[in-house]
Amino acid sequence: MEKNTSPVLEIRHMNISFLQYEKGFRQVELPVISDLNLTIEEGEMVAVVGSSGSGKSLLAHGVMGILPYNASMGGEMIYRGQPLTRKRIQKLRGNEIVMVPQSTSYLDPLMKVGQQICKGSRDEEKKKKLNQIFHRFSLEEKVQQQYPFELSGGMTRRIMISTALIENPRLVIADEPTPGLHLKMAKRAMEHFRQLADMGAGVLVITHDLELALETADKVVVFYAGHTIEEANASDFKEVSLLRHPYTRALWKAIPQNGFESIPGIQPYVKEMPKGCPFAPRCEKRTAECEGEIPYRKVRDGYVRCLYDA
């Protein structure tokens, strides 16, 4: 038995880049994720929050070992005390480590839903478990005999979460599980993940919806242009002064109850990444030093990638 004091998943200095051909045969390496750090403990729900195009989905694909062939990944992943190698993830994915996908396109259009959740197995145990899950999600049993195109958006979402529940996961990675759901359904979906965490699994939810993440997650990792810029406890978001990074504070202020303010500028594209701090061009506090190396350092029980902590 591995020690249960070690985190479920620890990611250190993860970077993912793509090889791309540009004009003829010149190969360019596009760094999509650079220096990503996060830790998920048992029973903990961590939300990775970032706007679209920040490379969040690749994080999930990187952990699951399903990056496309022209992508390369560096850094360290440690699952329950031991390195998560390619071989190890191939053994663990689909039972101990599960992913909840982003959209209906991840379901086979020609396979009945029930069969699909059970991966085509006719095992009676599995079927029983499936019935229980359907009951819990208030899905009718006849839905098992339907095809993905016959489902509503909310049903599809529940079916995709069911693919995780049918296993006995210790680590759940949910990639944008809520878009397209109205608030009530989205909240309920997040609660399902919360339940999984309460049952002892480590849950990583990748989302662009900070407000929703704050309601259920324990910890929030803020992602900006491929960098983790802050790791904060969900409770830190109660008070803007508890937050560490200017971008996180900007996100906080963008929430309707907190002023609904937006900051000018856009997230830089990978090819036009500024030197040093990726947020510097939009930051009010930038100085010449911001173009240098910015360490990811511990501040008040969290982490921040900024030279000036408030």
Place this chain on the structure above:
Amino acid sequence: MSSSMGKTIGKNIIRMILLVIAVSIAAFTLMTLSPIDPLQANVGQAALGSMSQEQIAKLEEYWGVGQPPLQRYLAWAKDFFTGDMGVSLLYRQEVSKVIAVKLGNSMFLMVMAWVFSGILGFVLGAVAGMHRGRAADKIIRGYCLTVSSTPAFWIAMLLLIVFGVWLKVLPIGLSVPIGVEASGVTFLDRVRHAILPAVTLSITGISNIALHTREKMIDIMESDYVLFARARGESNWQIFKNHGFRNVIGPAMTLQFAAISEIFGGSVLVEQVFSYPGLGQAAVSAGLGSDLPLLMAITIISALFVFGGNLIANILYGVIDPRIRKGEKAV
């Protein structure tokens, strides 16, 4: 459901009739534009020279020389649509009887080739698509590209030289042994004579089916649902069994039924090389010999076969794909 079914059937019948009319007009036009003089082709220059004027006139009437084309076409069409395909000028038998015999021979060959190329093409295509870029894929693709850029008659001659002439294991032509009474011909004899032409047809048929199946399989392998299956720990075999086969079989079936036209077209050349007395060969001799009723009938029957193949493909697709079967709008 039933009313839409009736509509579909009605639509297809109308389509079929229009097709037959169009094909018959096209075939007839080509035939009248043909530079071949039926008398010279069928009687011979020397024989014609020694004939009297009345004899030649009689022959001209028999072969329809000098008749106004429109009148000729209408006369043929009237008979054809009342079920009378006429008498073959070359075989001096009812066209329906000639076709029955020839089609019987050809069917044997074409069904063998169709089944064989369908199954093998599907398997090869699926294997190549699942292992894109690896050795198996390279070999299969190399084979398919080579074969599809090689003319069928050339492959036929190659096989004939190797198996018929050098190895002497298979007959070099015809559908039955030479010098044997019809009653003495066994089923095995027929099979032996059909092997080379059927293999030739299959070899060319396989590459088309395999290449298309491979393309489709590659699309499937790159889909999000296969990516997700991989993330759920499904093995390559499970991915094929659960997702690959399920998604590729529909398009493959469609292709297979649409491929009937290619088998039909290929059989004309292949039968010619092997002197195999089938429909294809009959079409060639009817064309060269100005046997109008026979050629028209063969053309129309071929068109109906191809039409039928495509129709079955469409219907099957609806049966296999639940999105169509359960009445969703076309995806």
